[in-house]
Amino acid sequence: MSAQLFLDGVHRSFDGFKAINNLTLSVDKGELRAVIGPNGAGKTTMMDIITGKTRPDGGEVLWNMSTDLTRMDEASVANLGIGRKFQKPTVFETHTVEDNIRLALKAPRGVFATLFHRTGKAEEARVTALLDQIRLTHLRAEDAANLSHGQKQWLEIGMLLAQEPDLLLVDEPAAGMTDAETMETAELLKSIAGQRTVIVVEHDMDFVRALDCRVTVLHQGSVLAEGSLDHVSARDDVIEVYLGR
Amino acid sequence: MSKLIDLRMGLFLAALFIVTVLVPIASTLDQGSALSIPSYLIPLMGKYLCYAILAVALDLCWGYAGILSLGHGAFFALGGYAIGMHLMREIGARGVYANPDLPDFMVFLGWNELPWFWYGFDWFPFAAVMALLVPGALAFVFGWFAFRSRVSGVYLSIITQALTFALLLAFFRNEMGFGGNNGLTDFRDVLGFSLSAPSTRIALFVLTAIALAACLLIAKAITVSKAGKVLVAVRDAESRTRFMGYRVENYSVFVFTVSAMMAGLAGALYVPQVGIINPGEFAPANSIEIVVWVALGGRGTLVGAAIGALVVVAVESWLTANFPDLWLFALGALFIIVVLWMPNGLLGLVEKLRLRRKPAPDPNTETPA
Amino acid sequence: MLLRPFLRLVALCLAMLTPLAASAQTLEELVTQLPAGSYDDRAAVVAEIAATGDPRALAVLEALLEGELEQRNSDGRIVIVGGTRRAPTGTDALTGEDLGELGRRATERIRVNNSLRRTIRTAMGVMTLRDPDPARRLAAAEAALRSPAVEQLDALDAAMQAEELDYIREAQTLAHAATILASDADTDTKLDAVAVISGASALTVQSTLNAYRAAEDPALAAAVADAIEAAERRQALWGQAQNLWFGLSLGSVLLLAAIGLAITFGVMGVINLAHGELVMLGAYTTFLVQETIRTHAPEYFGWSLAIAVPLAFLFVGAVGVAIERGIVRHLYGRPLETLLATWGVSLILQQAVRSVFGPTNREVGTPDWMSGAFQLGEMTVTWPRVAIVIFSLTVFFGLLLTMRYSAMGLQMRAVTQNRAMAANLGIRTGRVDALTFGLGAGIAGLAGVALSQIDNVSPNLGQSYIIDSFLVVVFGGVGNLWGTLAAAMSLGVANKFLEPWAGAVLGKILILIFIILFIQKRPRGLFPQRGRAAEG
Incomplete structure (x- = not known):
């Protein structure tokens, strides 16, 4: 299998603080990967760099071993097929739930394409299917602002799915969810992996365990350990990083 | 089509239609009749409708895309200048200096030939196209730079204000070739029809009403399209929209440009009815006043913006005539008041009253904590 | 007071030493000789009168020049005639004794012609060169420089030797050199003279030497050309210095206007469009203070600004607190709404001032100690400008120190950086907000006091500064006081350097366009706040 995403010697500092320090990471196509690490380990900055929000000071981020993502802006990266879910759920509050999904659906993103866009049957069906999947069908005409925190999380996951990305970057999806929902989310992500590549950043160890996948531990902007959860959590340096502070 | 013309839009367009039909009829009635409208009032009402178009233009970019332009007066004025230049050329040899090739102010300044940027304006279609194109092009270039550098929010407001201020200073200069301080005035006729003739006045008024209706419908069509939804998405969560693959700057430039062209159209209709265009129209205070029209009527409602403009301007006319000292206090x-207590404007207030009279809304819509 | 008689003595002694004074006749004798003989004889007598160095001689010569010097027929006494033609009165030319009415045909005028008038003027120049009054001596030397007369050469020489005041001697030396150039002295002497003159101010060099550009002597012509060119270069350089100074003083004005905004907008993030009107209120406070002093205690007028400064700070600061508590407080986190509401406040303040004080400009005076100017090299520096530069820098550094070291400054920074945390630490955030806004407003009031000195105090005063102020703050980088300083100064200087070739209005337009483009290129200004927080 070839690497879908390859970060090579990436670094980035803010005012002298090295948020990402010579980070090298490779994720295969179709893989499900969990990234864990204490606060300030550089998880969010890593996501920002992959999605074009933050330019690294050096290093490369390769997509399919050919395209360098560091030169692209957010929209270009997204259109390559990289979707992102934020830590804090961000949905379009004044749009209805179904419009949120509809905006996310894979379709031409240009001004004139959307200006003259007509909603077709296939699109309707797709929206309905997605709403079913995230269990928000009964709220489809509701403004997104009126959803609960957990419902917003689900809506955002639904929007991510609607984009049909090749790589999903998911930042703390379980925050604000009930235990049952957390497990459901884990199942959902596992079922997506295989056809798509999924990178999950998470704090919740139960959730990571439920994902049952390869784990990367970030510390001070670079990879401290990599392997199965049991493997990494047995390592002394990982324990020290988590418990020593 | 039902999306395009909802209840508010329908009511407003119907009212506009009735006024547009009644005003010309009333103006041809006998002067003695109680319902007759004196001919001099028609340009005044036409002027109000121009302001309503301007308000709709601003609402399109502020209400839906969150772009608070404090320089829309500049686009309005540029449209006005384009038509004003044509009207100046149409005066021809009837000016004070009876020069067939040069407007009076150029003769006064001792100029010998028409500056190159006045070429073509003697031909009406060219001037009419320019009235839309010049504001549009300025907005496009300005917006392209601004939105690509992700200048937004308050910063954008401040530099749009600086833009109109710079234009104000520039148009005050005689060397610019736009009549300096005095601007362009003393117009005689348009397309051969005397501007002071009642029939021309009525025609311009009707034209303005049609333009207002057209702008409302175009703006509404944009906002109910998927592109309009993207614009609102940008307003609410800009970076989320980017991560979805939408090129936010293109959407912003698009709506800013369309809005500027509408403002230009308003200015183009304004000048022949008012009879003058001068640099004062570029004053930053004018541009800010447009914002209060929109805010009062109800931001993001289009129809509300038009109503807000009509209400404020009517009150302004009445106050400045009767209690001139009170006008600025009132404004x-x-x-x-609008900012602190009426965030949704007049239309929001009406909506609230309507909801209050109805039985309690569906409990499902209650906002969860 | 002993100086005056002493100088007179010195002048007299020296006059005796000069060759012209050789005839050693007294002034009294000479004056009686005036009416007799031809115009040429009279010219010789005039020269001798001048040579006496007697201070009384000046009045005699002046009267002669004006045609007021006459001889009384009855006793041959020389009198200066005044009064009307019908009823002429006389005073003794030398003693100044009042002779009362003279009678219409009692005196005979001592006639002068044009050539004699020239001689008299030169003679008077020579006389005043040694006048006991330093101001008159200086004026005489400067007059001699402007219109060099060869006859004065020796007198200038003598005056230079005798002069004790350096600045007068310098003027005399210049006049002397200019006179040498006008004389038929040899080339070397003239070249020395050119060298002397080239050390003078550029304007003097140009006006004095220009006539000799086309001198027949090539060496002299070359030296003159060099000297003029050097003077022009120097003048251009000082012209730049002058521009720089004007730019810095405009920058100080911008800084003053913007610095309050740097607090409310830069630190708190509140868009206060009423800022300009707060500046205006400061200016009107100054006006009121001066009015009160004028009517009740005019002798304290010199203190009016010193009194207005704290009053304006407190009054406008209080207005600021009222705006914050009444309106802005409800709008935190909604910058566009804040912008609109404060614009409303600005309209109300404007109209309120217009209703109370009228729409016209009000007169605000400048205390004596602040008026006037001094010369620095080739440029004139006016005291009000100096005062504004010093005042604005004082306000700036005062604010900087307040923010950095005072307890209030610490609380302000804490609240703006992390409101929730600050609240948890027991800081009363509402109070801090009000005080911060009040501080920004108070500084706007201070700016108003300063601006009342250089701008028209009218209800529109604030309007002309609001856009500039915002541009300064944004250009400098929001939240960075040093950036505001740098932005204000660089915009002020750029404006003044653009003005000479673009004109004032076009220069301003160019600056505006530059800032618009700059903000689009670097939306966070010259000195952006860095760090992860700023990336958001």
Whole structure:
């Protein structure tokens, strides 16, 4: 299998603080990967760099071993097929739930394409299917602002799915969810992996365990350990990083 | 089509239609009749409708895309200048200096030939296209730079204000070739029809009403399209929209440009009815006043913006005529009241009253904590 | 007071030493000789009168020049005639004794012609060169420089030797050199003279030497050309210095206007469009203070600004607190709404001032100690400008120190950086907000006091500064006081350097366009706040 995403010697500092320090990471196509690490380990900055929000000071981020993502802006990266879910759920509050999904659906993103866009049957069906999947069908005409925190999380996951990305970057999806929902989310992500590549950043160890996948531990902007959860959590340096502070 | 013309839009367009039909009829009635409208009032009403178009233009970019332009007066004025230049050329040899090739102010300044940027304006279609194109092009270039550098929010407001201020200073200069301080005035006729003739006045008024209706419908069509939804998405969560693959700057430039062209159209219709265009139209205070029209009527409602403009301008006319000292107090208080207590404007207020009279809304819509 | 008689003595002694004074006749004798003989004889007598160095001689010569010097027929006494033609009165030319009415045909005028008038003027120049009054001596030397007369050469020489005041001697030396150039002295002497003159101010060099550009002597012509060119270069350089100074003083004005905004907008993030009107209130406070002093205690007028400064700070600061508590407080986190509401406030303040004080400009005076100017090299520096530069820098550094070291400054920074945390630490955030806004407003009031000195105090005063102020703050980088300083100064200087070739209005337009483009290129200004927080 070839690497879908390859970060090579990436670094980035803010005012002298090295948020990402010579980070090298490779994720295969179709893989499900969990990234864990204490606060300030550089998880969010890593996501920002992959999605074009933050330019690294050096290093490369390769997509399919050919395209360098560091030169692209957010929209270009997204259109390559990289979707992102934020830590804090961000949905379009004044749009209805179904419009949120509809905006996310894979379709031409240009001004004139959307200006003259007509909603077709296939699109309707797709929206309905997605709403079913995230269990928000009964709220489809509701403004997104009126959803609960957990419902917003689900809506955002639904929007991510609607984009049909090749790589999903998911930042703390379980925050604000009930235990049952957390497990459901884990199942959902596992079922997506295989056809798509999924990178999950998470704090919740139960959730990571439920994902049952390869784990990367970030510390001070670079990879401290990599392997199965049991493997990494047995390592002394990982324990020290988590418990020593 | 039902999306395009909802209840508010329908009511407003119907009212506009009735006024547009009644005003010309009333103006041809006998002067003695109680319903007759004196001919001099028609340009005044036409002027109000121009302001309503301007308000709709601003609402399109502020209400839906969150772009608070404090320089829309500049686009309005540029459209006005384009038509004003044509009207100046149409005066021809009837000016004070009876020069067939040069407007009076150029003769006065001792110029010998028409500056190159006045070429073509003697031909009406060219001037009419320019009235839309010049504001549009300025907005496009300005917006392209601004939105690509992700200048937004307050910063954008401040530099649009600086833009109109720079244009104000520039148009005050005689060397610019736009009549300096005095601007362009003393117009005689348009397309051969005398501007002071009642029939021309009525025609311009009707034209303005049609333009207002057209702008409302175009703006509405944009906002109910998927592109309009993207614009609102940008307003609410800009970076989320980017991560979805939408090129936010293109959407912003698009709506800013369309809005500027509408403002230009308003200015183009304004000048022949008012009879003058001068640099004062570029004053930053004018541009800010447009914002209060929109805010009062109800931001993001289009129809509300038009109503807000009509209400404020009517009150302004009445106050400045009867209690000139009170006008700025009233306008200032209006800004504060609208912002603090009427976030959704007049239309929001009406909506609230309507909901209150109805039985309690569906409990499902209650906002969860 | 002993100086005056002493100088007179010195002048007299020296006059005796000069060759012209050789005839050693007294002034009294000479004056009686005036009416007799031809115009040429009279010219010789005039020269001798001048040579006496007697201070009384000046009045005699002046009267002669004006045609007021006459001889009384009855006793041959020389009198200066005044009064009307019908009823002429006389005073003794030398003693100044009042002779009362003279009678219409009692005196005979001592006639002068044009050539004699020239001689008299030169003679008077020579006389005043040694006048006991330093101001008159200086004026005489400067007059001699402007219109060099060869006859004065020796007198200038003598005056230079005798002069004790350096600045007068310098003027005399210049006049002397200019006179040498006008004389038929040899080339070397003239070249020395050119060298002397080239050390003078550029304007003097140009006006004095220009006539000799086309001198027949090539060496002299070359030296003159060099000297003029050097003077022009120097003048251009000082012209730049002058521009720089004007730019810095405009920058100080911008800084003053913007610095309050740097607090409310830069630190708190509140868009206060009423900022300009707060500046205006400061200016009107100054006006009121001066009015009160004028009517009740005019002798304290010199203190009016010193009194207005704290009053304006407190009054406008209080207005600021009222605006914050009444309006802005409800709008935190909604910058566009804040912008609109404060614009409303600005309209109300404007109209309120217009209703109370009228729409016209009000007169605000400048205390004596602040008026006037001094010369620095080739440029004139006016005291009000100096005062504004010093005042604005004082306000700036005062604010900087307040923010950095005072307890209030610490609380302000804490609240703006992390409101929730600050609240948890027991800081009363509402109070801090009000005080911060009040501080920004108070500084706007201070700016108003300063601006009342250089701008028209009218209800529109604030309007002309609001856009500039915002541009300064944004250009400098929001939240960075040093950036505001740098932005204000660089915009002020750029404006003044653009003005000479673009004109004032076009220069301003160019600056505006530059800032618009700059903000689009670097939306966070010259000195952006860095760090992860700023990336958001």
